[in-house]
Amino acid sequence: MARLHSVEGYLIAPDPGRTGLTRAVTGLDQAGQPTEISVVEERPLTIYLNRQEIVTAMTIGDYPEYLALGFLRNQGMLHPDEEVTAVDFDEELETVVVRTRRETDYEEKLQKKTRTSGCAVGTVFGDMMEGLEGLSLPQTPVRTSWLYALSAQINRTPSLYLEAGAIHGTVLCREDVPLVYMEDVGRHNAVDKIAGWMMSTREEAADKILYTTGRLTSEMVIKCAQMGIPVLVSRSGFTAWGVEIARQVGLTVIGRMRGQRFVCLAGEARLVWDADPGSVAPEEGKHRRKSVQ
Structure with a gap:
Protein backbone atom coordinates (compact mmCIF):
# COMPACT_ATOMS: atom_id res chain seq x y z
CA MET A 1 0.00 0.00 0.00
CA ALA A 2 1.20 3.54 -0.77
CA ARG A 3 2.86 5.60 1.94
CA LEU A 4 0.34 7.47 4.09
CA HIS A 5 0.88 11.11 4.99
CA SER A 6 -0.81 12.75 7.96
CA VAL A 7 -0.89 16.14 9.63
CA THR A 26 9.38 27.91 -16.44
CA GLY A 27 7.48 30.31 -18.69
CA LEU A 28 6.58 33.97 -19.10
CA ASP A 29 3.96 35.90 -17.17
CA GLN A 30 1.54 38.57 -18.45
CA ALA A 31 4.34 41.17 -18.40
CA GLY A 32 6.72 39.00 -20.37
CA GLN A 33 8.82 38.27 -17.30
CA PRO A 34 10.24 34.80 -16.49
CA THR A 35 8.16 32.87 -13.99
CA GLU A 36 8.40 29.38 -12.56
CA ILE A 37 5.37 27.46 -11.31
CA SER A 38 4.66 23.97 -10.05
CA VAL A 39 2.40 21.92 -12.31
CA VAL A 40 0.70 18.65 -11.41
CA GLU A 41 1.96 15.42 -12.97
CA GLU A 42 -0.54 12.93 -14.37
CA ARG A 43 -0.02 9.36 -15.48
CA PRO A 44 -2.16 6.42 -16.61
CA LEU A 45 -3.22 3.68 -14.21
CA THR A 46 -4.84 0.52 -15.58
CA ILE A 47 -7.19 -1.28 -13.20
CA TYR A 48 -7.81 -5.03 -13.43
CA LEU A 49 -10.40 -7.04 -11.55
CA ASN A 50 -8.97 -10.54 -11.37
CA ARG A 51 -8.02 -11.35 -15.00
CA GLN A 52 -10.22 -8.70 -16.65
CA GLU A 53 -8.99 -5.23 -17.63
CA ILE A 54 -11.59 -2.72 -16.49
CA VAL A 55 -10.40 0.83 -17.16
CA THR A 56 -7.37 3.08 -17.57
CA ALA A 57 -7.64 6.27 -15.51
CA MET A 58 -5.44 9.36 -15.56
CA THR A 59 -4.24 10.04 -12.02
CA ILE A 60 -1.49 11.74 -10.04
CA GLY A 61 -0.29 8.32 -8.94
CA ASP A 62 -0.64 8.40 -5.16
CA TYR A 63 -2.73 5.76 -3.36
CA PRO A 64 -3.32 3.61 -6.48
CA GLU A 65 -4.63 0.70 -4.43
CA TYR A 66 -7.32 2.85 -2.81
CA LEU A 67 -8.22 4.31 -6.20
CA ALA A 68 -8.68 0.85 -7.73
CA LEU A 69 -10.74 -0.50 -4.84
CA GLY A 70 -12.92 2.60 -4.67
CA PHE A 71 -13.51 2.75 -8.42
CA LEU A 72 -14.59 -0.89 -8.55
CA ARG A 73 -16.76 -0.47 -5.46
CA ASN A 74 -18.45 2.66 -6.79
CA GLN A 75 -19.12 0.99 -10.14
CA GLY A 76 -20.85 -1.91 -8.39
CA MET A 77 -18.17 -4.41 -9.39
CA LEU A 78 -17.21 -5.08 -5.78
CA HIS A 79 -19.88 -5.87 -3.22
CA PRO A 80 -19.91 -4.01 0.13
CA ASP A 81 -18.88 -7.24 1.90
CA GLU A 82 -16.56 -8.42 -0.90
CA GLU A 83 -13.73 -10.76 0.14
CA VAL A 84 -10.71 -9.12 -1.49
CA THR A 85 -7.76 -11.51 -1.39
CA ALA A 86 -5.08 -9.17 -2.79
CA VAL A 87 -4.48 -5.73 -4.27
CA ASP A 88 -1.26 -5.70 -6.28
CA PHE A 89 0.25 -2.49 -7.66
CA ASP A 90 3.03 -2.67 -10.27
CA GLU A 91 4.65 0.76 -10.51
CA GLU A 92 6.66 -0.09 -13.62
CA LEU A 93 3.65 -1.38 -15.56
CA GLU A 94 1.33 1.24 -14.01
CA THR A 95 -1.31 -1.35 -13.19
CA VAL A 96 -3.35 -2.41 -10.16
CA VAL A 97 -4.86 -5.88 -9.98
CA VAL A 98 -7.66 -6.41 -7.46
CA ARG A 99 -8.23 -10.09 -6.70
CA THR A 100 -11.38 -11.48 -5.11
CA ARG A 101 -12.47 -14.83 -3.76
CA ARG A 102 -15.57 -14.58 -5.97
CA GLU A 103 -15.34 -15.26 -9.69
CA THR A 104 -16.08 -12.07 -11.66
CA ASP A 105 -17.03 -11.34 -15.26
CA TYR A 106 -18.21 -7.87 -16.25
CA GLU A 107 -18.07 -8.16 -20.04
CA GLU A 108 -21.70 -7.02 -20.44
CA LYS A 109 -21.33 -4.22 -17.91
CA LEU A 110 -18.27 -2.86 -19.69
CA GLN A 111 -20.24 -2.61 -22.92
CA LYS A 112 -22.60 -0.14 -21.22
CA LYS A 113 -19.82 2.29 -20.34
CA THR A 114 -20.80 5.95 -20.73
CA ARG A 115 -18.55 8.99 -20.87
CA THR A 116 -19.39 11.65 -18.25
CA SER A 117 -18.63 15.29 -17.54
CA GLY A 118 -15.83 14.29 -15.17
CA CYS A 119 -12.38 15.86 -15.34
CA ALA A 120 -9.70 13.54 -16.77
CA VAL A 121 -12.41 11.56 -18.64
CA GLY A 122 -14.72 10.44 -15.87
CA THR A 123 -16.38 7.09 -16.51
CA VAL A 124 -19.74 5.77 -15.38
CA PHE A 125 -21.54 2.58 -16.32
CA GLY A 126 -25.08 2.63 -17.61
CA ASP A 127 -26.60 0.66 -14.75
CA MET A 128 -25.15 2.69 -11.85
CA MET A 129 -28.59 4.08 -11.07
CA GLU A 130 -29.82 0.56 -10.33
CA GLY A 131 -27.75 0.61 -7.14
CA LEU A 132 -29.90 3.44 -5.79
CA GLU A 133 -33.16 1.50 -5.80
CA GLY A 134 -34.46 1.13 -2.27
CA LEU A 135 -31.49 3.07 -0.85
CA SER A 136 -32.13 4.57 2.59
CA LEU A 137 -29.60 7.04 3.95
CA PRO A 138 -29.40 7.69 7.72
CA GLN A 139 -30.98 10.91 9.00
CA THR A 140 -27.78 12.05 10.69
CA PRO A 141 -28.10 15.69 11.84
CA VAL A 142 -25.56 18.19 10.51
CA ARG A 143 -24.74 21.36 12.41
CA THR A 144 -23.98 24.44 10.35
CA SER A 145 -21.16 25.20 12.79
CA TRP A 146 -19.50 21.96 11.63
CA LEU A 147 -19.70 23.09 8.01
CA TYR A 148 -18.00 26.41 8.73
CA ALA A 149 -15.30 24.74 10.84
CA LEU A 150 -14.60 22.12 8.17
CA SER A 151 -14.41 24.69 5.38
CA ALA A 152 -11.98 26.87 7.33
CA GLN A 153 -9.65 24.00 8.26
CA ILE A 154 -9.70 22.20 4.91
CA ASN A 155 -9.02 25.40 2.95
CA ARG A 156 -5.96 26.09 5.09
CA THR A 157 -4.52 22.58 4.89
CA PRO A 158 -1.27 22.36 2.85
CA SER A 159 -2.23 20.66 -0.40
CA LEU A 160 -1.39 20.21 -4.06
CA TYR A 161 -4.26 22.58 -4.82
CA LEU A 162 -2.53 25.38 -2.92
CA GLU A 163 0.85 24.40 -4.35
CA ALA A 164 -0.02 23.94 -8.01
CA GLY A 165 -3.78 24.19 -8.66
CA ALA A 166 -5.37 22.18 -11.52
CA ILE A 167 -6.50 19.49 -9.10
CA HIS A 168 -9.53 18.45 -7.05
CA GLY A 169 -9.74 17.46 -3.42
CA THR A 170 -12.21 15.31 -1.47
CA VAL A 171 -12.27 15.02 2.31
CA LEU A 172 -14.04 12.46 4.48
CA CYS A 173 -15.21 14.12 7.70
CA ARG A 174 -16.95 13.24 10.95
CA GLU A 175 -18.84 16.16 12.48
CA ASP A 176 -16.34 19.07 12.43
CA VAL A 177 -13.24 16.87 12.09
CA PRO A 178 -11.66 16.16 8.66
CA LEU A 179 -10.26 12.61 8.59
CA VAL A 180 -9.01 11.62 5.13
CA TYR A 181 -8.06 14.16 2.45
CA MET A 182 -7.44 12.85 -1.08
CA GLU A 183 -6.54 14.80 -4.24
CA ASP A 184 -6.43 13.95 -7.95
CA VAL A 185 -6.73 15.49 -11.40
CA GLY A 186 -10.32 14.23 -11.57
CA ARG A 187 -12.79 14.78 -8.75
CA HIS A 188 -14.17 11.28 -9.33
CA ASN A 189 -10.74 9.77 -8.68
CA ALA A 190 -10.47 11.65 -5.39
CA VAL A 191 -13.87 10.29 -4.29
CA ASP A 192 -12.90 6.76 -5.35
CA LYS A 193 -9.74 6.96 -3.22
CA ILE A 194 -11.92 7.82 -0.22
CA ALA A 195 -14.22 4.89 -1.05
CA GLY A 196 -11.22 2.57 -1.34
CA TRP A 197 -9.89 3.66 2.04
CA MET A 198 -13.31 3.15 3.62
CA MET A 199 -13.58 -0.33 2.11
CA SER A 200 -10.08 -1.28 3.28
CA THR A 201 -10.68 -0.08 6.84
CA ARG A 202 -14.36 -1.07 7.03
CA GLU A 203 -15.12 2.50 8.06
CA GLU A 204 -18.76 3.30 8.81
CA ALA A 205 -20.44 5.84 6.54
CA ALA A 206 -23.58 6.81 8.48
CA ASP A 207 -21.94 9.56 10.56
CA LYS A 208 -19.79 11.02 7.78
CA ILE A 209 -19.76 14.15 5.63
CA LEU A 210 -18.06 14.17 2.23
CA TYR A 211 -16.48 17.53 1.30
CA THR A 212 -15.30 18.16 -2.26
CA THR A 213 -13.88 21.02 -4.29
CA GLY A 214 -15.63 19.77 -7.44
CA ARG A 215 -19.06 20.31 -8.96
CA LEU A 216 -22.03 18.42 -7.53
CA THR A 217 -22.88 16.45 -10.65
CA SER A 218 -25.09 13.39 -11.00
CA GLU A 219 -22.13 11.02 -10.73
CA MET A 220 -20.78 12.71 -7.61
CA VAL A 221 -24.20 12.43 -5.97
CA ILE A 222 -24.59 8.79 -7.02
CA LYS A 223 -21.16 7.84 -5.69
CA CYS A 224 -21.74 9.55 -2.36
CA ALA A 225 -25.14 7.86 -1.96
CA GLN A 226 -23.76 4.44 -2.88
CA MET A 227 -21.01 4.91 -0.29
CA GLY A 228 -23.78 5.41 2.29
CA ILE A 229 -22.65 8.94 3.20
CA PRO A 230 -25.71 11.14 3.89
CA VAL A 231 -24.16 14.60 3.36
CA LEU A 232 -22.22 15.99 0.39
CA VAL A 233 -20.66 19.47 0.58
CA SER A 234 -18.83 21.40 -2.14
CA ARG A 235 -17.02 24.67 -2.71
CA SER A 236 -18.44 24.57 -6.23
CA GLY A 237 -21.95 24.54 -7.70
CA PHE A 238 -24.61 22.06 -8.76
CA THR A 239 -26.05 20.45 -11.84
CA ALA A 240 -29.85 20.10 -12.10
CA TRP A 241 -29.67 16.32 -12.45
CA GLY A 242 -27.35 16.07 -9.46
CA VAL A 243 -29.89 17.96 -7.34
CA GLU A 244 -32.80 15.87 -8.68
CA ILE A 245 -31.06 12.59 -7.82
CA ALA A 246 -30.08 13.88 -4.37
CA ARG A 247 -33.71 14.70 -3.64
CA GLN A 248 -34.83 11.28 -4.85
CA VAL A 249 -32.43 9.39 -2.59
CA GLY A 250 -32.61 11.74 0.42
CA LEU A 251 -29.03 13.00 0.23
CA THR A 252 -28.17 16.41 1.69
CA VAL A 253 -26.27 18.48 -0.88
CA ILE A 254 -24.68 21.80 0.03
CA GLY A 255 -22.81 23.85 -2.55
CA ARG A 256 -21.02 27.17 -2.97
CA MET A 257 -19.52 26.73 0.50
CA ARG A 258 -17.19 29.72 0.76
CA GLY A 259 -16.57 31.79 3.85
CA GLN A 260 -19.92 32.81 5.32
CA ARG A 261 -22.02 31.51 2.42
CA PHE A 262 -23.50 28.19 1.32
CA VAL A 263 -26.63 26.93 -0.44
CA CYS A 264 -28.50 23.71 0.43
CA LEU A 265 -30.66 22.35 -2.42
CA ALA A 266 -31.61 18.92 -1.05
CA GLY A 267 -31.90 17.19 2.32
CA GLU A 268 -32.26 20.42 4.29
CA ALA A 269 -34.11 18.59 7.09
CA ARG A 270 -30.76 17.32 8.41
CA LEU A 271 -29.44 20.85 9.02
CA VAL A 272 -29.23 22.21 12.54
CA TRP A 273 -28.81 26.00 12.30
CA ASP A 274 -26.51 26.62 15.27
CA ALA A 275 -24.08 29.20 13.81
CA ASP A 276 -24.46 32.88 12.96
CA PRO A 277 -22.98 33.44 9.47
CA GLY A 278 -22.04 36.96 10.54
CA SER A 279 -19.60 35.54 13.07
CA VAL A 280 -17.72 33.56 10.40
CA ALA A 281 -14.53 35.11 9.04
CA PRO A 282 -14.51 35.89 5.30
CA GLU A 283 -12.53 33.44 3.19
CA GLU A 284 -9.03 34.53 2.24
CA GLY A 285 -7.63 34.14 -1.27
CA LYS A 286 -5.52 31.04 -1.79
CA HIS A 287 -1.74 31.15 -1.91
CA ARG A 288 -0.24 31.32 -5.38
CA ARG A 289 3.15 30.63 -6.85
CA LYS A 290 6.16 32.99 -6.86
CA SER A 291 7.92 34.50 -9.85
CA VAL A 292 11.54 33.77 -10.68
CA GLN A 293 13.75 36.64 -9.56
Whole structure:
Protein backbone atom coordinates (compact mmCIF):
# COMPACT_ATOMS: atom_id res chain seq x y z
CA MET A 1 0.00 0.00 0.00
CA ALA A 2 1.20 3.54 -0.77
CA ARG A 3 2.86 5.60 1.94
CA LEU A 4 0.34 7.47 4.09
CA HIS A 5 0.88 11.11 4.99
CA SER A 6 -0.81 12.75 7.96
CA VAL A 7 -0.89 16.14 9.63
CA GLU A 8 -2.49 17.08 12.91
CA GLY A 9 -6.15 16.12 12.97
CA TYR A 10 -6.03 14.01 9.79
CA LEU A 11 -5.60 10.27 9.35
CA ILE A 12 -4.41 10.93 5.78
CA ALA A 13 -3.57 14.37 4.41
CA PRO A 14 -2.10 15.71 1.16
CA ASP A 15 1.67 15.58 0.86
CA PRO A 16 2.50 18.42 -1.58
CA GLY A 17 6.25 17.85 -1.11
CA ARG A 18 6.11 14.23 -2.21
CA THR A 19 8.42 13.44 -5.12
CA GLY A 20 6.73 12.86 -8.47
CA LEU A 21 3.44 14.66 -7.87
CA THR A 22 4.51 18.00 -9.39
CA ARG A 23 7.27 19.42 -11.51
CA ALA A 24 8.63 22.95 -11.92
CA VAL A 25 7.98 24.56 -15.31
CA THR A 26 9.38 27.91 -16.44
CA GLY A 27 7.48 30.31 -18.69
CA LEU A 28 6.58 33.97 -19.10
CA ASP A 29 3.96 35.90 -17.17
CA GLN A 30 1.54 38.57 -18.45
CA ALA A 31 4.34 41.17 -18.40
CA GLY A 32 6.72 39.00 -20.37
CA GLN A 33 8.82 38.27 -17.30
CA PRO A 34 10.24 34.80 -16.49
CA THR A 35 8.16 32.87 -13.99
CA GLU A 36 8.40 29.38 -12.56
CA ILE A 37 5.37 27.46 -11.31
CA SER A 38 4.66 23.97 -10.05
CA VAL A 39 2.40 21.92 -12.31
CA VAL A 40 0.70 18.65 -11.41
CA GLU A 41 1.96 15.42 -12.97
CA GLU A 42 -0.54 12.93 -14.37
CA ARG A 43 -0.02 9.36 -15.48
CA PRO A 44 -2.16 6.42 -16.61
CA LEU A 45 -3.22 3.68 -14.21
CA THR A 46 -4.84 0.52 -15.58
CA ILE A 47 -7.19 -1.28 -13.20
CA TYR A 48 -7.81 -5.03 -13.43
CA LEU A 49 -10.40 -7.04 -11.55
CA ASN A 50 -8.97 -10.54 -11.37
CA ARG A 51 -8.02 -11.35 -15.00
CA GLN A 52 -10.22 -8.70 -16.65
CA GLU A 53 -8.99 -5.23 -17.63
CA ILE A 54 -11.59 -2.72 -16.49
CA VAL A 55 -10.40 0.83 -17.16
CA THR A 56 -7.37 3.08 -17.57
CA ALA A 57 -7.64 6.27 -15.51
CA MET A 58 -5.44 9.36 -15.56
CA THR A 59 -4.24 10.04 -12.02
CA ILE A 60 -1.49 11.74 -10.04
CA GLY A 61 -0.29 8.32 -8.94
CA ASP A 62 -0.64 8.40 -5.16
CA TYR A 63 -2.73 5.76 -3.36
CA PRO A 64 -3.32 3.61 -6.48
CA GLU A 65 -4.63 0.70 -4.43
CA TYR A 66 -7.32 2.85 -2.81
CA LEU A 67 -8.22 4.31 -6.20
CA ALA A 68 -8.68 0.85 -7.73
CA LEU A 69 -10.74 -0.50 -4.84
CA GLY A 70 -12.92 2.60 -4.67
CA PHE A 71 -13.51 2.75 -8.42
CA LEU A 72 -14.59 -0.89 -8.55
CA ARG A 73 -16.76 -0.47 -5.46
CA ASN A 74 -18.45 2.66 -6.79
CA GLN A 75 -19.12 0.99 -10.14
CA GLY A 76 -20.85 -1.91 -8.39
CA MET A 77 -18.17 -4.41 -9.39
CA LEU A 78 -17.21 -5.08 -5.78
CA HIS A 79 -19.88 -5.87 -3.22
CA PRO A 80 -19.91 -4.01 0.13
CA ASP A 81 -18.88 -7.24 1.90
CA GLU A 82 -16.56 -8.42 -0.90
CA GLU A 83 -13.73 -10.76 0.14
CA VAL A 84 -10.71 -9.12 -1.49
CA THR A 85 -7.76 -11.51 -1.39
CA ALA A 86 -5.08 -9.17 -2.79
CA VAL A 87 -4.48 -5.73 -4.27
CA ASP A 88 -1.26 -5.70 -6.28
CA PHE A 89 0.25 -2.49 -7.66
CA ASP A 90 3.03 -2.67 -10.27
CA GLU A 91 4.65 0.76 -10.51
CA GLU A 92 6.66 -0.09 -13.62
CA LEU A 93 3.65 -1.38 -15.56
CA GLU A 94 1.33 1.24 -14.01
CA THR A 95 -1.31 -1.35 -13.19
CA VAL A 96 -3.35 -2.41 -10.16
CA VAL A 97 -4.86 -5.88 -9.98
CA VAL A 98 -7.66 -6.41 -7.46
CA ARG A 99 -8.23 -10.09 -6.70
CA THR A 100 -11.38 -11.48 -5.11
CA ARG A 101 -12.47 -14.83 -3.76
CA ARG A 102 -15.57 -14.58 -5.97
CA GLU A 103 -15.34 -15.26 -9.69
CA THR A 104 -16.08 -12.07 -11.66
CA ASP A 105 -17.03 -11.34 -15.26
CA TYR A 106 -18.21 -7.87 -16.25
CA GLU A 107 -18.07 -8.16 -20.04
CA GLU A 108 -21.70 -7.02 -20.44
CA LYS A 109 -21.33 -4.22 -17.91
CA LEU A 110 -18.27 -2.86 -19.69
CA GLN A 111 -20.24 -2.61 -22.92
CA LYS A 112 -22.60 -0.14 -21.22
CA LYS A 113 -19.82 2.29 -20.34
CA THR A 114 -20.80 5.95 -20.73
CA ARG A 115 -18.55 8.99 -20.87
CA THR A 116 -19.39 11.65 -18.25
CA SER A 117 -18.63 15.29 -17.54
CA GLY A 118 -15.83 14.29 -15.17
CA CYS A 119 -12.38 15.86 -15.34
CA ALA A 120 -9.70 13.54 -16.77
CA VAL A 121 -12.41 11.56 -18.64
CA GLY A 122 -14.72 10.44 -15.87
CA THR A 123 -16.38 7.09 -16.51
CA VAL A 124 -19.74 5.77 -15.38
CA PHE A 125 -21.54 2.58 -16.32
CA GLY A 126 -25.08 2.63 -17.61
CA ASP A 127 -26.60 0.66 -14.75
CA MET A 128 -25.15 2.69 -11.85
CA MET A 129 -28.59 4.08 -11.07
CA GLU A 130 -29.82 0.56 -10.33
CA GLY A 131 -27.75 0.61 -7.14
CA LEU A 132 -29.90 3.44 -5.79
CA GLU A 133 -33.16 1.50 -5.80
CA GLY A 134 -34.46 1.13 -2.27
CA LEU A 135 -31.49 3.07 -0.85
CA SER A 136 -32.13 4.57 2.59
CA LEU A 137 -29.60 7.04 3.95
CA PRO A 138 -29.40 7.69 7.72
CA GLN A 139 -30.98 10.91 9.00
CA THR A 140 -27.78 12.05 10.69
CA PRO A 141 -28.10 15.69 11.84
CA VAL A 142 -25.56 18.19 10.51
CA ARG A 143 -24.74 21.36 12.41
CA THR A 144 -23.98 24.44 10.35
CA SER A 145 -21.16 25.20 12.79
CA TRP A 146 -19.50 21.96 11.63
CA LEU A 147 -19.70 23.09 8.01
CA TYR A 148 -18.00 26.41 8.73
CA ALA A 149 -15.30 24.74 10.84
CA LEU A 150 -14.60 22.12 8.17
CA SER A 151 -14.41 24.69 5.38
CA ALA A 152 -11.98 26.87 7.33
CA GLN A 153 -9.65 24.00 8.26
CA ILE A 154 -9.70 22.20 4.91
CA ASN A 155 -9.02 25.40 2.95
CA ARG A 156 -5.96 26.09 5.09
CA THR A 157 -4.52 22.58 4.89
CA PRO A 158 -1.27 22.36 2.85
CA SER A 159 -2.23 20.66 -0.40
CA LEU A 160 -1.39 20.21 -4.06
CA TYR A 161 -4.26 22.58 -4.82
CA LEU A 162 -2.53 25.38 -2.92
CA GLU A 163 0.85 24.40 -4.35
CA ALA A 164 -0.02 23.94 -8.01
CA GLY A 165 -3.78 24.19 -8.66
CA ALA A 166 -5.37 22.18 -11.52
CA ILE A 167 -6.50 19.49 -9.10
CA HIS A 168 -9.53 18.45 -7.05
CA GLY A 169 -9.74 17.46 -3.42
CA THR A 170 -12.21 15.31 -1.47
CA VAL A 171 -12.27 15.02 2.31
CA LEU A 172 -14.04 12.46 4.48
CA CYS A 173 -15.21 14.12 7.70
CA ARG A 174 -16.95 13.24 10.95
CA GLU A 175 -18.84 16.16 12.48
CA ASP A 176 -16.34 19.07 12.43
CA VAL A 177 -13.24 16.87 12.09
CA PRO A 178 -11.66 16.16 8.66
CA LEU A 179 -10.26 12.61 8.59
CA VAL A 180 -9.01 11.62 5.13
CA TYR A 181 -8.06 14.16 2.45
CA MET A 182 -7.44 12.85 -1.08
CA GLU A 183 -6.54 14.80 -4.24
CA ASP A 184 -6.43 13.95 -7.95
CA VAL A 185 -6.73 15.49 -11.40
CA GLY A 186 -10.32 14.23 -11.57
CA ARG A 187 -12.79 14.78 -8.75
CA HIS A 188 -14.17 11.28 -9.33
CA ASN A 189 -10.74 9.77 -8.68
CA ALA A 190 -10.47 11.65 -5.39
CA VAL A 191 -13.87 10.29 -4.29
CA ASP A 192 -12.90 6.76 -5.35
CA LYS A 193 -9.74 6.96 -3.22
CA ILE A 194 -11.92 7.82 -0.22
CA ALA A 195 -14.22 4.89 -1.05
CA GLY A 196 -11.22 2.57 -1.34
CA TRP A 197 -9.89 3.66 2.04
CA MET A 198 -13.31 3.15 3.62
CA MET A 199 -13.58 -0.33 2.11
CA SER A 200 -10.08 -1.28 3.28
CA THR A 201 -10.68 -0.08 6.84
CA ARG A 202 -14.36 -1.07 7.03
CA GLU A 203 -15.12 2.50 8.06
CA GLU A 204 -18.76 3.30 8.81
CA ALA A 205 -20.44 5.84 6.54
CA ALA A 206 -23.58 6.81 8.48
CA ASP A 207 -21.94 9.56 10.56
CA LYS A 208 -19.79 11.02 7.78
CA ILE A 209 -19.76 14.15 5.63
CA LEU A 210 -18.06 14.17 2.23
CA TYR A 211 -16.48 17.53 1.30
CA THR A 212 -15.30 18.16 -2.26
CA THR A 213 -13.88 21.02 -4.29
CA GLY A 214 -15.63 19.77 -7.44
CA ARG A 215 -19.06 20.31 -8.96
CA LEU A 216 -22.03 18.42 -7.53
CA THR A 217 -22.88 16.45 -10.65
CA SER A 218 -25.09 13.39 -11.00
CA GLU A 219 -22.13 11.02 -10.73
CA MET A 220 -20.78 12.71 -7.61
CA VAL A 221 -24.20 12.43 -5.97
CA ILE A 222 -24.59 8.79 -7.02
CA LYS A 223 -21.16 7.84 -5.69
CA CYS A 224 -21.74 9.55 -2.36
CA ALA A 225 -25.14 7.86 -1.96
CA GLN A 226 -23.76 4.44 -2.88
CA MET A 227 -21.01 4.91 -0.29
CA GLY A 228 -23.78 5.41 2.29
CA ILE A 229 -22.65 8.94 3.20
CA PRO A 230 -25.71 11.14 3.89
CA VAL A 231 -24.16 14.60 3.36
CA LEU A 232 -22.22 15.99 0.39
CA VAL A 233 -20.66 19.47 0.58
CA SER A 234 -18.83 21.40 -2.14
CA ARG A 235 -17.02 24.67 -2.71
CA SER A 236 -18.44 24.57 -6.23
CA GLY A 237 -21.95 24.54 -7.70
CA PHE A 238 -24.61 22.06 -8.76
CA THR A 239 -26.05 20.45 -11.84
CA ALA A 240 -29.85 20.10 -12.10
CA TRP A 241 -29.67 16.32 -12.45
CA GLY A 242 -27.35 16.07 -9.46
CA VAL A 243 -29.89 17.96 -7.34
CA GLU A 244 -32.80 15.87 -8.68
CA ILE A 245 -31.06 12.59 -7.82
CA ALA A 246 -30.08 13.88 -4.37
CA ARG A 247 -33.71 14.70 -3.64
CA GLN A 248 -34.83 11.28 -4.85
CA VAL A 249 -32.43 9.39 -2.59
CA GLY A 250 -32.61 11.74 0.42
CA LEU A 251 -29.03 13.00 0.23
CA THR A 252 -28.17 16.41 1.69
CA VAL A 253 -26.27 18.48 -0.88
CA ILE A 254 -24.68 21.80 0.03
CA GLY A 255 -22.81 23.85 -2.55
CA ARG A 256 -21.02 27.17 -2.97
CA MET A 257 -19.52 26.73 0.50
CA ARG A 258 -17.19 29.72 0.76
CA GLY A 259 -16.57 31.79 3.85
CA GLN A 260 -19.92 32.81 5.32
CA ARG A 261 -22.02 31.51 2.42
CA PHE A 262 -23.50 28.19 1.32
CA VAL A 263 -26.63 26.93 -0.44
CA CYS A 264 -28.50 23.71 0.43
CA LEU A 265 -30.66 22.35 -2.42
CA ALA A 266 -31.61 18.92 -1.05
CA GLY A 267 -31.90 17.19 2.32
CA GLU A 268 -32.26 20.42 4.29
CA ALA A 269 -34.11 18.59 7.09
CA ARG A 270 -30.76 17.32 8.41
CA LEU A 271 -29.44 20.85 9.02
CA VAL A 272 -29.23 22.21 12.54
CA TRP A 273 -28.81 26.00 12.30
CA ASP A 274 -26.51 26.62 15.27
CA ALA A 275 -24.08 29.20 13.81
CA ASP A 276 -24.46 32.88 12.96
CA PRO A 277 -22.98 33.44 9.47
CA GLY A 278 -22.04 36.96 10.54
CA SER A 279 -19.60 35.54 13.07
CA VAL A 280 -17.72 33.56 10.40
CA ALA A 281 -14.53 35.11 9.04
CA PRO A 282 -14.51 35.89 5.30
CA GLU A 283 -12.53 33.44 3.19
CA GLU A 284 -9.03 34.53 2.24
CA GLY A 285 -7.63 34.14 -1.27
CA LYS A 286 -5.52 31.04 -1.79
CA HIS A 287 -1.74 31.15 -1.91
CA ARG A 288 -0.24 31.32 -5.38
CA ARG A 289 3.15 30.63 -6.85
CA LYS A 290 6.16 32.99 -6.86
CA SER A 291 7.92 34.50 -9.85
CA VAL A 292 11.54 33.77 -10.68
CA GLN A 293 13.75 36.64 -9.56
